[in-house]
Amino acid sequence: MTAPASTDIKPHSPTQLVRLVAGREVSTRIRDKGFLISSAVLIVLIIGLMVFQVIIGGGESTSRIGLVGGDQAVEQVLQQQGRALDTEVTVVQLADEDAARTAVAEEDVEAALLDPTGSRPELLVQTAGGSAEDLVQSALAALSVADQLSEAGVQLDPAPEVDVVALEGAEDDRSQATIVALLGVGLLYFLFILFGQFVAQGVVEEKSSRVVELLLATMRPWQLLAGKIIGLGALGLLQTAVIAVVGVAGALAFDVIDLPGQLIGTVLNVLAWFVIGYAFYAAVFAVAASLVSRQEDLGSVLTPTTILLVVGFVIALQAAQDPGSTLATVTSYVPGLSPMVMPVRQAAGEAAWWEVGLAVLLMVLAIAxxxxxxxxxxxxxxxxxxxxxxxxxxxxxxxx
Amino acid sequence: MLEFDGLYKAYGSNQVLEGVSFAVAPGQMFGFCGSNGAGKTTTMRIAMGLARADAGEVRWSGRPVDEIVRRRIGYMPEERGLYPKMKVGEQLSYFARLHGLDARAAGRAAEHWAERLGLGERRGDRVEKLSLGNQQRVQLAAALVSEPDVLILDEPFSGLDPVGVDSLAEALLEQCRRGVPVVFSSHQLDLVERLCDAVGILARGKIVASGTVDELRSAATGRQLRVVAPDAPNGWAAAVPGVRVVSEQRGDTVLELAPGADDQQVLAAALATGRVAHFAWREPTLVELFRHAVTDTREVAA
Known part of the structure; x- marks a missing residue:
């Protein structure tokens, strides 16, 4: 009984096998054209979205106002008033009323102010009701008050600076956080489907090529399943993190959002939900895929799960509008839906910590x-x- | 010693294996024959842990085959299986690592076996781009790449051209010389007869014949003698004691001798008729042995 010596070969532990399988998944997928293209498209999409924001946002916050007559003071007051209304005002000096009419008609300026310091100032606009009206009106009011006070000999002390004490996060931050959460959830939805598909395709590929028989001769089914899910999950998390970093860095660079800590919190929160949600969907997709032997049959077994994902996403959209609604509250606990609804509720400040804990616990139980x-x-x-x-x-x- | 001991297996009401037992010694090439659906693949799958036996077990060196032993077995499934989109070299190295080699040893082994089986230049190609014959070689390389202690191959020769058969046979014989027991199933009985030290014939869930080809011959068909004596009249041998005439055609006679009958007496009787052109014990081919064993299971041999 002389079996050949095999001294340099030690059997693997289960963890080593799982790591081997995971390593193969990562190394084959990371070179896959489909994966690389989809990653690139996602990043381009996010940068594009921010550039779009900048263009749209930029267009709204500037205003050109023509001025006939009037002095330095009028110009300053107009600009000050603009700042108060979040509008950058550019004042254009015009020669006379005719020039002003032409400028307004040609839309060179939004509005033209005639004789601002006289008793009957006039404002020329294309159509009545624009934002320039309010701006000019309040600027002239301020100017007039200041003039009258100084004529009456009143010396004005500079107004005291107001200390702002926020009892709750500003509404504005909240809605910005909700938007970030919604973007994140959209990303989750996309990534769940993408990586769920990767897992499913991988399972069917091994089944249809029969290589699974060779694999199962060296390991147990759960090791193969775990390796596949962990490997692709690590890749998915990496991709999500890259997108999050690009998104946050881009948002800072383009100055799309002011970035209170809460926004970073929301981004981290979405990443955490990715891990839980991915584990859930990847397991479901893998099991469903194991029922068929051909890629063509994959659609039919994946559809029920995909529908669950779509439902979750639609509810998340609704929850962003009305985070306190019964639908959003209830579905934020339902395993499978919670990874998409709960982040939106959290960002809106609607979910207490125990609610989040409960949703996570239910999800973990469902995964088990x-x-x-x-x-x-x-x-x-x-x-x-x-x-x-x-x-x-x-x-x-x-x-x- | 690789022992298959009393394997039973039923799929629903279909009893596939009913006590399959045989043993393969280290360095022995064991040909596993049987008609379609006889249970060869099921037997091998049980050994690889891909199916569970209802009763019985498979042992290697006296120890039941478990996951740890299985990592030391090279296996080639009947349904060939490789990752179609993975490169040949990477694929071999992956399988080597699954069997317990570390990354460097796996890389070396993959290179070595690709070279040995004539795939050296195709190492960087995806498997799906190779011809079927070359894919088959990769499959074999995947079974050999971990330098296994035992080889279990399901229909390794099917689909190969004669040159491919020869190179595969040479690779398997070399493994035998290393002391590896090799079990393979095949329908190509001439090949089994040529290569194998021992043969097992599986029919209706049982091993109906097993042993060396010589043992099967002497046990299965009694002793037949062919005598060609061109001038002999019909019935020339009937008078020799213990001899039964199986067939007689223009001096070409096949005789069956009862145990104890004297072949020299037959020769003498033949020479008495005149010239003897041929006188030899007739060796039944494995095909004949197989037919005999499979059609008549009551005559269980050795």
Missing amino acids: VIVRIGGRIYAGALLRTGGRLKLREALAAEKA
Whole structure:
């Protein structure tokens, strides 16, 4: 009985096997054209979105106002008033009323102010009701008050600076955070589908090419499943993190949002929900995919889960409008829906910490159940090729 | 010693294996024959842990085959399986690592086996780009790359051209010389006869015949003697004691000798008729042995 010596070969521990499988998933996927293209498209999309924001935002916050007559003081007051209304005012000196009419008609200026210091100042606009009216009106009022006071000999002390004490985060921050959360949830939705598909395709590829038989001769089904999910998950997390960093850095660079700590908190929160949600969807997708043997049949088994994802996303959109609604509150606990609804509620400041904790706990329980039952289905279905397997057949085959 | 001991397996009401037992010694090439659906693949899958036996077990060196032993077994499934989009070299190195080699040793082994099986230049190609014959070589390389202690190959020769058959046979013989027990199933019985030290014939869930080809011959068909004596009249041998005439055609006679009958007496009787052109024990081919064993399971041999 002289078996060949195999001194340099030690059997792997389960963790090593899982790591090997995960390593293969990462190294094959990271060179995959589809993956690289989708990553590039996502990043370009996000940068594009911010550039768009800058252009749109920039267009709204400037205003050109023509001025006939009047002095330095009028110009200053107009600009000051503009700042108060978040509008950058450019004052253009015009020669006379005719020039002013032409400038307004040609839309060189939004409005033209005639004789500002006289008793009957006039404002020329294309159509009545624009924002320039309010601006000019309040500027002239301020000017007139100041003039009258100085004529009456009143010396004005500079107005005291007001200390701002916020009892709650400003409404503005909240809504900005909700928007960031919604963007994040949109990203989650996309990534769940993308990486869920990767997992599903990988499972079917191994089944249809029958390589799974060679793999299962060296490892257990759960090790294969775990390696696949962890490997692709690490890649997904990496991609999400890259997008988050690009998004946050870009937002700062383009000055799209002022960045209170809460926004970074929201981004981190979305990343955390990615981990939980991905574990859930990847497991479901993998188990569903193990029931078929051909890529063409994949659609039919993945549809129910994809519908769940779409429903979650639609509810998240609704929740962004009305984070306190019953629908949003209830669905933010439902496993599978919670990764998309809860981040929006959290960002809107609608969810207490125990609510988040409960949603996470329910999700983790659901994942445990899926991994347990799904693992058996997966193990039973892997070696059965042919048509589409029923869940019950797969469970029965696991015992064979 | 690789032992298959009393394997039973049923799929639903279909009893596939009913007590399959055989043993393969280190360095022995064991040909596993049987008609379609006889249970060869199921037997091998049980050994690889891909199916669970209802009863019985497979042992290697006296120890039940478990996951740790299995990592030392090179396996080639009937349904060939490789990652179609993975490169040949990477694929081999991956399988080597799954069997316990570290990254560097796996890389070396992958390179070595790709070279050995004539795939050296295709190492960087994706498997799906190779011809079927070359894919088959990659499959074999995947089974050999971890320098296994045992080889279990399901239909390794199917789909190969004669040159491919020869190079695969040479690779397997070399493994035998290393002391590795090799079990392979095949329908190409001439090949089994040529390569194998021992043969097992599986029919209706049982091993109906096993042993060396010589043992099967002497046990399965009794002793047949072919005598060609062109001038002999019909019935020339009937008078020799213990001899039964199986067939007789223009001096070409096949005789079956009862145990204890004297072949020299037959020769003498033949020479008495005149010239003897041929006188030899007739060796039944494995094909004949197989037919015999498979069609008549009651005559279980050795």
